[in-house]
Amino acid sequence: MYPIVLLSFFGIVTLFLGFSxxxxxxxxxxxLFLIIALAGNFLEWNxxxxxxxxxxxxxxxxxxxxxxxxxxxxxxxxxxSGGFQDNPDSEPAEYFGLMLFSLVGALMxxxxxxxxxxxxxxxxxxxxxxxxxxxxxxxxxxNEAALKYFLMGAFATGFMLFGIxxxxxxxxxxxxxxxxxxxxxxxxxxESYILYAGLxxxxxxxLFKVSAAPFHFWTPDVYEGAPTIFTxxxxxxxxxxxxxxxxxxxxxxxxxxxGFWWIVIAAxxxxxxxxxxxxxxxxxxxxxxxxxxxxxxxxxxxxxLTALSKPSQNAIIFYSLAYSLSTICAFGVxxxxxxxxxxxxxxxxxYDAFNGLAKQNPxxxxxxxxxxxxxxxIPLTAGFWGKFFIFTSAAERGIIWITVIAxxxxxxxxxxxxxxxxxxxxxxxxxxxxxVAPFYKVILVLATFLTILFGLAPGIFEGLI
Amino acid sequence: MEVAAFYGFSALAILAALFILFSKNLIYGAFxxxxxxxxxxxxxxxxxxxxxxxxxxxxxxxxxxxxxMFGIMLTQRAIxxxxxxxxxxxxxxxxxxxxxxxxGIGIVGVLAKIIFSANFRMSGDAVSRKSTIKTIGVELMxxxxxxxxxxxxxxxxxxxxxxxxxxxxxxxx
Numbered sequence: 001m002y003p004i005v006l007l008s009f010f011g012i013v014t015l016f017l018g019f020s021x022x023x024x025x026x027x028x029x030x031x032l033f034l035i036i037a038l039a040g041n042f043l044e045w046n047x048x049x050x051x052x053x054x055x056x057x058x059x060x061x062x063x064x065x066x067x068x069x070x071x072x073x074x075x076x077x078x079x080x081s082g083g084f085q086d087n088p089d090s091e092p093a094e095y096f097g098l099m100l101f102s103l104v105g106a107l108m109x110x111x112x113x114x115x116x117x118x119x120x121x122x123x124x125x126x127x128x129x130x131x132x133x134x135x136x137x138x139x140x141x142x143n144e145a146a147l148k149y150f151l152m153g154a155f156a157t158g159f160m161l162f163g164i165x166x167x168x169x170x171x172x173x174x175x176x177x178x179x180x181x182x183x184x185x186x187x188x189x190x191e192s193y194i195l196y197a198g199l200x201x202x203x204x205x206x207l208f209k210v211s212a213a214p215f216h217f218w219t220p221d222v223y224e225g226a227p228t229i230f231t232x233x234x235x236x237x238x239x240x241x242x243x244x245x246x247x248x249x250x251x252x253x254x255x256x257x258x259g260f261w262w263i264v265i266a267a268x269x270x271x272x273x274x275x276x277x278x279x280x281x282x283x284x285x286x287x288x289x290x291x292x293x294x295x296x297x298x299x300x301x302x303x304x305l306t307a308l309s310k311p312s313q314n315a316i317i318f319y320s321l322a323y324s325l326s327t328i329c330a331f332g333v334x335x336x337x338x339x340x341x342x343x344x345x346x347x348x349x350x351y352d353a354f355n356g357l358a359k360q361n362p363x364x365x366x367x368x369x370x371x372x373x374x375x376x377x378i379p380l381t382a383g384f385w386g387k388f389f390i391f392t393s394a395a396e397r398g399i400i401w402i403t404v405i406a407x408x409x410x411x412x413x414x415x416x417x418x419x420x421x422x423x424x425x426x427x428x429x430x431x432x433x434x435x436v437a438p439f440y441k442v443i444l445v446l447a448t449f450l451t452i453l454f455g456l457a458p459g460i461f462e463g464l465i
Numbered sequence: 466m467e468v469a470a471f472y473g474f475s476a477l478a479i480l481a482a483l484f485i486l487f488s489k490n491l492i493y494g495a496f497x498x499x500x501x502x503x504x505x506x507x508x509x510x511x512x513x514x515x516x517x518x519x520x521x522x523x524x525x526x527x528x529x530x531x532x533x534m535f536g537i538m539l540t541q542r543a544i545x546x547x548x549x550x551x552x553x554x555x556x557x558x559x560x561x562x563x564x565x566x567x568x569g570i571g572i573v574g575v576l577a578k579i580i581f582s583a584n585f586r587m588s589g590d591a592v593s594r595k596s597t598i599k600t601i602g603v604e605l606m607x608x609x610x611x612x613x614x615x616x617x618x619x620x621x622x623x624x625x626x627x628x629x630x631x632x633x634x635x636x637x638x
Contacts, residue, residue, distance in 0.1 A: 008618055015625070053611040094629045101622045108615065116612045124619045131626030169583065194583040197575075 002040030011100035018093020027083035030096045034075045058113040066110040066244040073236040073324040102128035106241035115174040133226040145225025152218045160205025166198030176252040184256030210242035213275040223291035232331040235294045236324040266306045272299035277412040287349040307393040315389035322382035325447045329371035356429025365424045376417040382454035478504030
């Protein structure tokens with residue numbers, strides 16, 4: 001609750017800070033704002049389930065854990081943005097303001113207890129992301145990405161809204177608890193098809209936002225066209241918030257009709273895994289590969305949703321954290337390396353940009369390697385345990401076949417994740433020593449350290465939630 | 466009387482919507498859209514949702530339709546060779562007619578099945594035929610205060626975004 005109010009206020013303050021001549025104050029100020037929001041978030045830890053504003057928001061430890069992941073990822077992304085000082089065309093106050101507001105939307109998606117809150121949260125997050133995607137106004141790719149994202153996103157929002165109205169028609173309420181009450185009391189033989197239709201349309205809208213197949217078409221173009229720093233934001237914060245919202249929706253309202261939706265989600269999970277992993281193998285651009293990898297990770301998280309149990313809740317939280325940390329590392333290194341060589345005025349984001357990285361920049365190569373290993377799910381990294389928890393939660397539900405497909409697909413993943421490691425260690429290249437700002441280095445090392453720490457001791461937070 | 470009005474306005478909305486579908490002229494389509502919006506606003510009023518009817522006219526007819534007209538006029542391309550009747554024409558080649566037909570009929574069938582089998586529930590008691598504006602205002606300021614306030618953030622984000630994307634601070638260009 002506190003972070004939503006605080007960040008709304010801080011966003012406006014950030015816009016006013018933009019009036020000052022010197023833009024140097026913006027970065028420390030926003031980082032301070034995020035730390036305050038994080039502290040405010042954990043003030044309510046273990047206070048039990050709290051409901052705010054006539055049951056609009058629910059705060060419990062699960063909400064707070066998701067909020068913590070979102071705010072921590074946002075802190076790291078803000079820190080490695082360096083205040084956008086290297087680009088004279090940029091408007092840091094607007095960027096930071098929009099990102100702080102979009103965090104408000106993300107936190108609403110995590111804690112909603114009323115479908116209007118979900119809708120407004122999704123819209124705040126999406127509108128801010130449309131603008132940030134097109135923020136590089138001189139780059140045609142960025143403009144194209146923003147337009148594509150906006151048109152497809154508006155379409156998905158229409159589906160979602162239609163679904164919400166049908167659910168209201170079926171149950172007479174927007175509140176999760178009352179929908180839950182209606183869905184679990186449905187008699188066999190007199191099922192409400194309008195509830196099923198509403199649920200399906202709402203799921204389509206949400207699955208679009210987390211880029212699950214077959215609603216993934218926008219993802220590679222948008223991730224590639226957007227400035228890398230905003231791609232990082234999109235693939236960590238937006239994805240975590242989307243899965244938190246899906247989890248809350250399904251576990252809070254629709255456990256009564258589990259038999260209807262689990263097979264839908266399972267089919268979409270399998271399709272997403274296939275599209276994401278097989279699509280990623282044929283890419284030559286590292287950034288585009290990460291976009292497909294984002295699709296495939298959405299598939300793994302959907303498996304945890306099909307299981308929908310207490311372990312799968314913890315699995316989603318752990319996986320989101322592990323995925324966010326590794327993705328921030330990967331994009332962080334990409335941002336540094338791609339600036340060294342340019343193709344046609346744009347940063348070189350192909351695999352060959354990494355050739356010979358390890359010779360002069362052993363730290364960057366190490367950070368990149370750990371993040372790739374974690375994304376691929378190799379033991380001793382956080383990503384391995386994330387996948388392990390998800391697969392066990394599915395197995396406990398008795399859904400073995402989906403686990404088999406997921407394991408097969410994660411071996412495909414090793415191929416494309418290792419390509420960049422091979423480039424940076426084994427291939428010859430003429431990369432010189434890259435200058436890294438000290439704070440940037442601290443963030444990368446911290447994320448890598450956490451990835452290894454969770455890989456060695458995955459049970460650190462066990463029993464807390 | 467009410468039944469006749471209901472069917473009359475429904476027919477207006479549906480016929481206007483069909484006209485948009487089959488018309489090849491964008492301006493005609495936009496004017497038909499006006500009729501469709503008016504028909505739907507009238508249906509809202511008939512259903513006792515007077516505020517929704519007024520909002521529909523103000524937002525869609527007053528705002529969105531005018532914006533649409535400006536959009537059409539500003540993006541018009543002069544066609545020299547052909548006569549003025551060729552202006553504003555939408556040329557969309559229709560391919561895969563069979564599949565389109567199958568999918569369209571399928572969606573209509575599913576939606577019809579859902580709507581006819583729906584057992585709509587009333588939320589609360591039936592509203593008496595007074596104005597709904599007072600109730601909406603009270604609800605917005607009490608039980609729905611948080612979404613009402615947070616919607617301001619959404620509008621602010623949209624405003625900043627539009628201003629940022631439209632602004633050109635580089636004097637050289």
